[in-house]
Amino acid sequence: MTSVVTAGGISVTIRGAVVDEGETVLDRLVSDGVPGALASRNSHLWGPDAARTAARRLGWLGLPDTARSLPARLSGPAGFARDAGLDRVVLIASGGPARAAEAVRASAGAELTVLSSTDPHEVRGALAGDPHRTLVVVVDDPAGDGGADGGTGVDALRRVFERALRDAGLAGADLARRFVVVAASGSAAERAAREAGHHVVEAEPDVDGRYAALDARSLTAPALAGADVGALLDQAAALAATLRQPYDNPALALGAALGSSALGGRDKLVIADHGSGLAGFGAWAEQLVAGALGKDGRGLLPVVVEDVEAPGFDLAGDMRRVILGRRPDEPGPGREAGISVAGPLGAQFLLWECAVAVAARVLGVDPFAEPDVLESAGSTAALLRSEEGTAPTVVRRPPVLVEGAVEVHAREDALKGAATLAGALEAVLEAVPDGGYLAVLGFLDRCGDAEAAGLRPLLAARAAKVRRRPVPVTFGWGPEHLHATGQFHKGGPRNGAFLQVTGAVRADLPVPGRPYSLGELQLAQAFGDLRVLRSLGRPAVRLHLRDRAEGLAQLADALS
Numbered sequence: 001m002t003s004v005v006t007a008g009g010i011s012v013t014i015r016g017a018v019v020d021e022g023e024t025v026l027d028r029l030v031s032d033g034v035p036g037a038l039a040s041r042n043s044h045l046w047g048p049d050a051a052r053t054a055a056r057r058l059g060w061l062g063l064p065d066t067a068r069s070l071p072a073r074l075s076g077p078a079g080f081a082r083d084a085g086l087d088r089v090v091l092i093a094s095g096g097p098a099r100a101a102e103a104v105r106a107s108a109g110a111e112l113t114v115l116s117s118t119d120p121h122e123v124r125g126a127l128a129g130d131p132h133r134t135l136v137v138v139v140d141d142p143a144g145d146g147g148a149d150g151g152t153g154v155d156a157l158r159r160v161f162e163r164a165l166r167d168a169g170l171a172g173a174d175l176a177r178r179f180v181v182v183a184a185s186g187s188a189a190e191r192a193a194r195e196a197g198h199h200v201v202e203a204e205p206d207v208d209g210r211y212a213a214l215d216a217r218s219l220t221a222p223a224l225a226g227a228d229v230g231a232l233l234d235q236a237a238a239l240a241a242t243l244r245q246p247y248d249n250p251a252l253a254l255g256a257a258l259g260s261s262a263l264g265g266r267d268k269l270v271i272a273d274h275g276s277g278l279a280g281f282g283a284w285a286e287q288l289v290a291g292a293l294g295k296d297g298r299g300l301l302p303v304v305v306e307d308v309e310a311p312g313f314d315l316a317g318d319m320r321r322v323i324l325g326r327r328p329d330e331p332g333p334g335r336e337a338g339i340s341v342a343g344p345l346g347a348q349f350l351l352w353e354c355a356v357a358v359a360a361r362v363l364g365v366d367p368f369a370e371p372d373v374l375e376s377a378g379s380t381a382a383l384l385r386s387e388e389g390t391a392p393t394v395v396r397r398p399p400v401l402v403e404g405a406v407e408v409h410a411r412e413d414a415l416k417g418a419a420t421l422a423g424a425l426e427a428v429l430e431a432v433p434d435g436g437y438l439a440v441l442g443f444l445d446r447c448g449d450a451e452a453a454g455l456r457p458l459l460a461a462r463a464a465k466v467r468r469r470p471v472p473v474t475f476g477w478g479p480e481h482l483h484a485t486g487q488f489h490k491g492g493p494r495n496g497a498f499l500q501v502t503g504a505v506r507a508d509l510p511v512p513g514r515p516y517s518l519g520e521l522q523l524a525q526a527f528g529d530l531r532v533l534r535s536l537g538r539p540a541v542r543l544h545l546r547d548r549a550e551g552l553a554q555l556a557d558a559l560s
Helices: 016-030 034-039 048-056 059-073 076-086 097-110 120-125 147-167 172-176 190-198 216-224 227-238 250-263 281-293 346-365 375-385 390-395 421-430 448-465 487-492 516-537 550-558
Strands: 002-008 012-017 088-092 112-115 134-140 179-184 201-202 268-274 301-304 319-326 339-344 401-403 408-410 435-445 473-475 494-503 542-546
Touching: 002 016, 002 250, 012 016, 012 250, 012 301, 012 346, 016 179, 016 250, 016 346, 034 134, 034 346, 059 076, 059 190, 059 201, 059 346, 076 216, 088 147, 088 216, 097 112, 097 216, 097 268, 097 281, 112 120, 112 216, 120 147, 134 147, 134 216, 147 172, 147 375, 147 516, 172 227, 172 301, 179 216, 190 201, 216 227, 216 250, 227 346, 250 319, 250 339, 250 346, 268 281, 268 435, 281 301, 281 346, 281 487, 301 473, 339 487, 346 435, 375 516, 401 421, 408 421, 408 550, 421 448, 435 448, 435 516, 448 473, 448 494, 448 550, 473 542, 487 516, 542 550
Parallel strands: 088 112, 088 134, 134 179, 179 201, 268 301, 268 319, 319 339, 435 473, 435 494, 494 542
Antiparallel strands: 002 012, 012 339, 401 408, 408 542
């Protein structure tokens, strides 16, 4: 059985048993008046307990219209950049805005450096460009999108770039105007930016970062780098016109399919791209789905895989497969295809935002609350306040196993007596609860240590052999995952196991005005998250690479 819903430039195709499951939920949503209520920004859609928060978080529904003023609001900084010859744009952001900006950059082919990592190696790479041609966009990270931890990282990166520009000979108003700060009107960040003489772009006050793909938080840097923001908003507006429709409504159909999947026990959403042309979109969708739905012991775990042939895109009873783009042929009986979604980037942003909000109603969770994100932030802050200096204190704890360039840090009983790295990795896979998942968290350099992402398919393939069934394996770059799957890790179903990877720092960077370096901040973020996971009883092992390149090669060999 196949259901195809096409409208507003989007096509959602649903196949197999999910059609019947989704249609039952869809009919209930229609009878409850959900399409009209969502389009009208009814804050009571998610229950009375969520109404107060939702009333302050539904501005994203109007962004296809309200964001039209963004090019005009950017005329000041854009003109300054043009006159000063600033043709290199660096974005400092976290969470949804960083991932959305990366997707826009890739789609538009814009020259934009997106920095959301505190890894000193990655930051040094971003600092390597000509400072006299650099414009820095800083997106304020309010408590609604990652809290103090994200704010600490963004603040640290801003300070590092300010020092670098100052060291390059910039000062006074010339230095101040090299920064564009995106913040909500009336916020402390906006007031501080104006006092400092920075360019200020006001973000929508009733939009949080997770739902800000079409807001100034996500679009300012790509627009300044040359992306066509108007085209994205046109694409979103075409879909927005369909949101009130009870049927022929792609967002409602997708939301019903997602919600019914989770209710039916298929709580792993495996996402693969197949010719969508939307590079980076899966990472943005991941942070939205995990953060909006993973709480109160419920949710959908997004598992972004490399392609439709990748390990982990297998059929399994607890997985729902989603293809971004064209569905490949899948001959053979019993081959459930699940869901495929096609359409342009601007419309896809709005589609998934609406669909996830609908799925949240189906699951009975508040899509805007993040009750568990601040736990890691608080743990990080406590470590940074340590009188002895957090990172050196924790690093001195002896590993339980050392092999070559890799140290294994775990509780004594976690490795089940394993004496080799390969054995330790198998112990990690065996620790994944039945019906659970393994999350790999790489606190490394996304550029210089890009091979770390290759651990995901290797572990997925190895897990299928060790456990004799597919095991969902996710990969996230730290500290960015704290704003993506981090909420799910702590607040979702308690069936995750965690493999954290940290690496030795060859050349650290001090954070001006702070008593710690970027390397110490990164380790504090890693240890803070690990502390919270272990306090919740989650199986968690940390691998520390004494030499990053050699250690990653060792891990790949151990999993081959």
